[in-house]
Amino acid sequence: MFAAELQNAELTLTPERLRAANIHPETRLATDYLNHFNEAIMLLELIPSMPDCMEDVLAWQPRTYEEHFLASSYRDKELVLAVYRHVPPEVLARFHAVIDQMNQLMTAAIDSLKVVGPGPATAIVAEEAGLILKRLAARAAGIMNAATETEEDLALPASAQDAIDALMRR
Numbered sequence: 001m002f003a004a005e006l007q008n009a010e011l012t013l014t015p016e017r018l019r020a021a022n023i024h025p026e027t028r029l030a031t032d033y034l035n036h037f038n039e040a041i042m043l044l045e046l047i048p049s050m051p052d053c054m055e056d057v058l059a060w061q062p063r064t065y066e067e068h069f070l071a072s073s074y075r076d077k078e079l080v081l082a083v084y085r086h087v088p089p090e091v092l093a094r095f096h097a098v099i100d101q102m103n104q105l106m107t108a109a110i111d112s113l114k115v116v117g118p119g120p121a122t123a124i125v126a127e128e129a130g131l132i133l134k135r136l137a138a139r140a141a142g143i144m145n146a147a148t149e150t151e152e153d154l155a156l157p158a159s160a161q162d163a164i165d166a167l168m169r170r
Contacts, residue, residue, distance in 0.1 A: 018083065021076035028087045029095065029144040030080045033068050037102055037137050044109070044130035048123035057126070058110055062103040091143065098140045105133055
């Protein structure tokens with residue numbers, strides 16, 4: 001229904017309609033996608049005090065924007081998916097670059113957690129990964145909410161790739 005609405009009546013998708021669906025009218029992205037990463041952040045933060053959360057972290061899998069919404073019960077997911085096809089290319093490139101870093105970080109964290117196993121190193125890996133992931137999530141949110149690149153860069157660690165590499169070496 002919403003795909004047809006988008007194709008046949010682009011004008012009906014006013015900024016107000018997009019905002020009502022929690023879609024940014026400029027970027028055409030919905031921040032609900034970040035909940036996939038926010039869950040991982042929460043679980044990483046819980047590991048030091050609740051090691052049983054480790055199983056949930058190890059089960060985490062990357063999901064694309066589309067996969068997230070297709071699997072969700074988000075009320076406007078059809079609209080979100082239809083509008084996603086119209087995200088400006090420059091926004092999409094910046095967005096995907098950060099999401100790729102987030103997925104690489106989580107994959108590296110999971111690999112590191114498997115290697116170190118239960119113990120004090122587990123908390124260190126989880127806390128470090130959680131902190132970096134939070135900063136990357138803030139950058140992704142900035143992109144999704146049309147922040148300027150300067151504002152986004154304030155939320156990014158000095159070198160996200162270096163942080164990912166360091167985590168992978170643990």
